Amino acid sequence: MIGIIGGTGTKALLETYSIVDKKDVKTEYGQAPQITILDINNKEVAYIPRHSQGHSVPPHKINYRANIEALKTIGVNQVYATNSVGSLDTNIEPGSILIPDNFIDFTHNRVSTFFDNEVVHIDCTNPYCETLRTNLITGNDVHPYGIYIATEGPRFETGAEIQFYKLIGGKVVGMTGVPEVVLAKEKQMCYSSICAVTNYAAAISPNKLTITEVIDAMKDCEEKLIKLITKTIKNTVVSRDCGCQHILDDAII
Numbered sequence: 001m002i003g004i005i006g007g008t009g010t011k012a013l014l015e016t017y018s019i020v021d022k023k024d025v026k027t028e029y030g031q032a033p034q035i036t037i038l039d040i041n042n043k044e045v046a047y048i049p050r051h052s053q054g055h056s057v058p059p060h061k062i063n064y065r066a067n068i069e070a071l072k073t074i075g076v077n078q079v080y081a082t083n084s085v086g087s088l089d090t091n092i093e094p095g096s097i098l099i100p101d102n103f104i105d106f107t108h109n110r111v112s113t114f115f116d117n118e119v120v121h122i123d124c125t126n127p128y129c130e131t132l133r134t135n136l137i138t139g140n141d142v143h144p145y146g147i148y149i150a151t152e153g154p155r156f157e158t159g160a161e162i163q164f165y166k167l168i169g170g171k172v173v174g175m176t177g178v179p180e181v182v183l184a185k186e187k188q189m190c191y192s193s194i195c196a197v198t199n200y201a202a203a204i205s206p207n208k209l210t211i212t213e214v215i216d217a218m219k220d221c222e223e224k225l226i227k228l229i230t231k232t233i234k235n236t237v238v239s240r241d242c243g244c245q246h247i248l249d250d251a252i253i
């Protein structure tokens with residue numbers, strides 16, 4: 001099954017598609033937010049709100065393991081995740097969409113693995129599933145690659161941090177992309193992120209960065225995002241020849 005991890009401002013998905021079912025999943029890591037099964041182009045797609053109902057959980061407190069485990073439990077193995085992000089590049093404008101091809105992790109206080117009692121080192125050379133990325137990119141008006149900088153939050157970045165992230169090649173910055181993608185990989189799932197650019201990052205924008213700016217920009221992006229998701233899900237096939245399901249081969253000591 002395909003899953004959508006919905007980030008900031010994605011409630012509209014629930015109003016766009018018909019609802020088939022709702023699932024409350026309790027995992028060994030805790031209760032996950034309620035999952036809604038949507039009918040998208042005659043496919044059943046599981047939607048989970050990353051920050052829980054009513055966007056009530058901040059990025060550094062999200063139970064990423066419960067979210068991923070719950071999706072896995074109900075049979076999801078291909079995940080499209082939305083992330084609202086700040087842009088580090090004036091050519092990547094608010095309102096546009098970027099499909100990241102890599103990340104650099106600056107989070108520092110998160111549970112970032114399912115493997116606490118076994119020694120497992122998964123390959124993360126290309127952290128996002130190339131097949132799902134191709135589905136999102138082909139024929140669509142999106143930035144096809146770029147490095148996602150993951151920060152701990154919940155504060156926005158300092159101007160100096162943004163200058164540094166730019167220097168090391170970052171294109172967009174957000175607080176939720178990691179460890180989510182890593183945990184999905186550990187569960188042998190295909191995972192790709194859809195970054196909705198909501199603002200220029202701190203100090204690139206001359207203005208003070210506010211939540212209102214981000215939420216308003218997500219509203220402006222809504223139609224584009226829904227179109228992209230609808231088309232991509234239509235084009236997503238079940239067969240998985242990308243190697244994501246073999247990530248644990250040669251990774252366990």
Ligand SMILES: CSC[C@H]1O[C@H](OP(=O)(O)O)[C@H](O)[C@@H]1O
Pocket residue numbers: 006007008009050051058059082083084085153174175176177211214215
């Ligand atoms: C509400 S602005 C900051 C908030 O938005 C992003 O979340 P998501 O990736 O779930 O859309 C960002 O990482 C922060 O959590």
Ligand code: HPA
Pocket residue numbers: 084085086087151156157173174175198199200201202209214
């Ligand atoms: O500028 C940002 N920084 C971090 N997270 C974000 N989420 C949306 N915009 C931003």
